[in-house]
Amino acid sequence: MIPFYSINQLTSEEKSLLKNSRVLIIGAGGLGSPVAYYLTAAGIGNLGIVDSDVVDLSNLQRQILHRTSSLGVPKVESAVKRLKKINPDVKIETFNTRLSRDNVMEIIQGFDIVVDAVDNFSARYLSNDACVIQNKPLIEAGVLRFDGQVMTILPGKGPCYRCIFPSPPPANAVPTCQETGILGAVAGVIGVVQATEVIKLILNKGNPLVGKLLIFNGLNMEFITVKASRNPDCPVCGDKPFC
Amino acid sequence: MVNLTSEQTERYSRNIIMREIGGKGQKKLLSSHVLIIPGIYGELFASSLYLAAAGIGKITVIGNESLISYLENFKNEVEDLNPDVKFNVLPETHLPNLQSKIDVVITTLPSKHEYILNNNFIRGVPIVLGSVSDGKGIMTVVSDRKRLQTYISNHTINNLFPTTAGFLGILQVVETVKIILGHKHLDEPERLEFDLLSMEFKTTRRDET
Numbered sequence A: 001m002i003p004f005y006s007i008n009q010l011t012s013e014e015k016s017l018l019k020n021s022r023v024l025i026i027g028a029g030g031l032g033s034p035v036a037y038y039l040t041a042a043g044i045g046n047l048g049i050v051d052s053d054v055v056d057l058s059n060l061q062r063q064i065l066h067r068t069s070s071l072g073v074p075k076v077e078s079a080v081k082r083l084k085k086i087n088p089d090v091k092i093e094t095f096n097t098r099l100s101r102d103n104v105m106e107i108i109q110g111f112d113i114v115v116d117a118v119d120n121f122s123a124r125y126l127s128n129d130a131c132v133i134q135n136k137p138l139i140e141a142g143v144l145r146f147d148g149q150v151m152t153i154l155p156g157k158g159p160c161y162r163c164i165f166p167s168p169p170p171a172n173a174v175p176t177c178q179e180t181g182i183l184g185a186v187a188g189v190i191g192v193v194q195a196t197e198v199i200k201l202i203l204n205k206g207n208p209l210v211g212k213l214l215i216f217n218g219l220n221m222e223f224i225t226v227k228a229s230r231n232p233d234c235p236v237c238g239d240k241p242f243c
Numbered sequence B: 001m002v003n004l005t006s007e008q009t010e011r012y013s014r015n016i017i018m019r020e021i022g023g024k025g026q027k028k029l030l031s032s033h034v035l036i037i038p039g040i041y042g043e044l045f046a047s048s049l050y051l052a053a054a055g056i057g058k059i060t061v062i063g064n065e066s067l068i069s070y071l072e073n074f075k076n077e078v079e080d081l082n083p084d085v086k087f088n089v090l091p092e093t094h095l096p097n098l099q100s101k102i103d104v105v106i107t108t109l110p111s112k113h114e115y116i117l118n119n120n121f122i123r124g125v126p127i128v129l130g131s132v133s134d135g136k137g138i139m140t141v142v143s144d145r146k147r148l149q150t151y152i153s154n155h156t157i158n159n160l161f162p163t164t165a166g167f168l169g170i171l172q173v174v175e176t177v178k179i180i181l182g183h184k185h186l187d188e189p190e191r192l193e194f195d196l197l198s199m200e201f202k203t204t205r206r207d208e209t
């Protein structure tokens, strides 16, 4: 008999903290898949998922939330189907839309924590700015090839994305994963770090990646942490925002 | 090796575009066989899904009757994620009769390590080995049995943080893919140690040990 260990160390108090929390995941792709999968498995009670795409064959080398039988189906729909199998009690609000200036403030309003699992800079800056304004924790990440990075943004307590990267790079300056590729498991590693950060914040456990950028190099199997601090001149979270 | 179909070229386009994989590497992944000797559920699910997504042609899990029936639905999930993949759960007695050779073994302690040690069928096959406890874990690659024996002594496991096993399982897939593609990988005594609660990581290199 193979010994199996699926030990749940959570106390009933911790379980109810997770059950009563509301987490928004922006993107149901390479990062959103493991984030949603692990948050659901951990017992988060209320999820929101934002994505306007449908499942495409080229997604399936990394987006473990979707299936070949769901090709052409909206990703939010495919995600709900999968997540309900893991936990039938999870409540999921879906937003089959593209995050924009017009909807971001309203979408994030109903959630306690936001996870940025997008693949483009405009959505990244939108969610950063909206989370800083609404004072919501944001778990920010990006992946490319065999590399990834994650940081946790607690507005007012550490740097925001704009403190470190003040403005979006010019269009086409940064390659997309379509152009450079991505190993699915690398997105998986980074997505699980994001889910871990969410659970830690809810349970108030451990040290979050605030003021720290975690950088993963899969080819070297190495993680490094780079310290970062708030920029007093940050146009969003600085001393004189939007001046 | 047979050529990739146009559907496969599309499915694996994000792999193929990388020079570390390419069309040649993708064909290697598709013709490879990974054996999972499970220790922890969370790790088994995570590694199976990401191995399948990458296009590992054959995934075999060693398990008893109850695990085989437990994983019946999961087999369908894995093969629906990627129909190029054959996912099977077999009792250990079938291991010597497997039709194709095994390229990599993934396992997590505690598991049936004495079985790995004593089985000639997987002699010399790299073993991507992990262990976890609470939010912490260690991963290494072992292909020398003496090293494995040292490694597994005195292993204990404590209550797990909800993401620890999955994190390890996915890291093991990254290492497995690199081994199959012939890239540099961890080699015991080289190890990755992680602590998800403190978010501290350490990779020990051979020249540091």
Ligand SMILES: [Zn+2]
Pocket: A159, A160, A161, A162, A163, A164, A231, A234, A235, A236, A237, A238
């Ligand atoms: Zn800022």
